[in-house]
Amino acid sequence: MFVVVTYDIADPKRLNRVHRLLKDYGVPVQYSVFECDLDWGKIDEMLLRLKAEMDMDEDALLVYPVCQECRRKVQICGQGEIWVDRDWWIY
Known part of the structure; x- marks a missing residue:
C-alpha cells in the first residue's frame, strides 16, 4: 500500500525523532512529508x-x-519527482 505521511510536531526534539523514525519506512519528499510503500503490518508497526x-x-x-x-x-x-522503489518494478 502506497501512503503519504504528513506530520506537524510541536517540539524540535520529537520532530527529529519522528523524522528519523520515518526514514525506516519511506522517503522524505518535502518537509514533514514522506512517501512510503508498505504492507498493512508495516503501517501498523x-x-x-x-x-x-x-x-x-x-x-x-x-x-x-x-x-x-x-x-x-x-x-x-x-x-520534485515521484518516488519509485525500483526493487518492486517488474521489467
Whole structure:
C-alpha cells in the first residue's frame, strides 16, 4: 500500500525523532512529508512506533492511502519527482 505521511510536531526534539523514525519506512519528499510503500503490518508497526514518540495533545500525524490509479495521476509542479522503489518494478 502506497501512503503519504504528513506530520506537524510541536517540539524540535520529537520532530527529529519522528523524522528519523520515518526514514525506516519511506522517503522524505518535502518537509514533514514522506512517501512510503508498505504492507498493512508495516503501517501498523510504523504507527505504533510513531505514537510512542508523539505528544497526542500537541502533535499531529496524517496517513493518506493512495491507490495505484491515483498514484499514476500525481502531478508535480516545480522541483520534485515521484518516488519509485525500483526493487518492486517488474521489467
